[in-house]
Amino acid sequence: MEAARHVISAPVYTIGELAREFEITTRTIRFYEDEGLLAPTREGRKRLYRRRDRVRLKLILRGKRLGFTLGEIRETFDLYDQAPDGSRQLRYYLGVLDEKREQLNRQRRDLEDALAELEQSYQRCQELLARQEADKSA
Amino acid sequence: MEAARHVISAPVYTIGELAREFEITTRTIRFYEDEGLLAPTREGRKRLYRRRDRVRLKLILRGKRLGFTLGEIRETFDLYDQAPDGSRQLRYYLGVLDEKREQLNRQRRDLEDALAELEQSYQRCQELLARQEADKSA
């Protein structure tokens, strides 16, 4: 019973299903496999993707939206896959996470600055428009 | 007097100064010019960069950190440079800004998700380390 929970990794996807769901090409998915980002099982020659693979694909795409390269994304995967054991490893791991957090925080600051500036020009734009409408009706 | 304010665009930078300040190569700066992202004035053959150019360079680098391509960055510059006049233009402009905001907001969500997950594994990691230290002293 205990074991069965892990054995049942029920939902399985074909490459085409994933491609449609995430609106990417099958070529792209295979490319990610070549790059070591995905490792689907095989049934004969066909690739079978399970929950874990789907999650990974999601993470890849999110990472890309955030501007990370596939190499950087793979590094984080490798990190997660290692499951560090020694306390030396753990400390190293914590350091890497710190750096990653720094990077993400900086990106957040950049993002908020950009959003603030966008709001400003949005407002200016609206005011201009309002003035034009007023002129028109006058 | 009024006019003088605009004439005085005092601080002027050489390409090397900007390169050092932003920790990029002069090659990169010239490349941005080729791509139509910068337009420094010339003194003979030498490029002279002023405040406006410096601001632009800053925006380029921020855009890159956020994962935008140079093409996307140029588009926003072009948008800002146009200074829309007709109300038709203004409406279009507002639409573009809306899309941009949507994109940035989505990116912010992605970013916050990533940060939250990072915090989680950071904590798990710390707990593991604490346990190891406890074992060691036992």
Added chain:
DNA sequence: GCTTTCGTTTACGTAAACGTAACATATTCA
């Protein structure tokens, strides 16, 4: 006067992230 230093142009090279083409199986639906 000579050599760094900074700048210029032109040209070719490269890594990343796929797109596209070509061709071979395999299944499925009418």
Added chain:
DNA sequence: TGAATATGTTACGTTTACGTAAACGAAAGC
């Protein structure tokens, strides 16, 4: 059963964002 559809492999092409090298001019320090 024939055509359409999905999948596979291999290979070459393309765009982006620069790096690198060659070859030169002008100014600055010794």
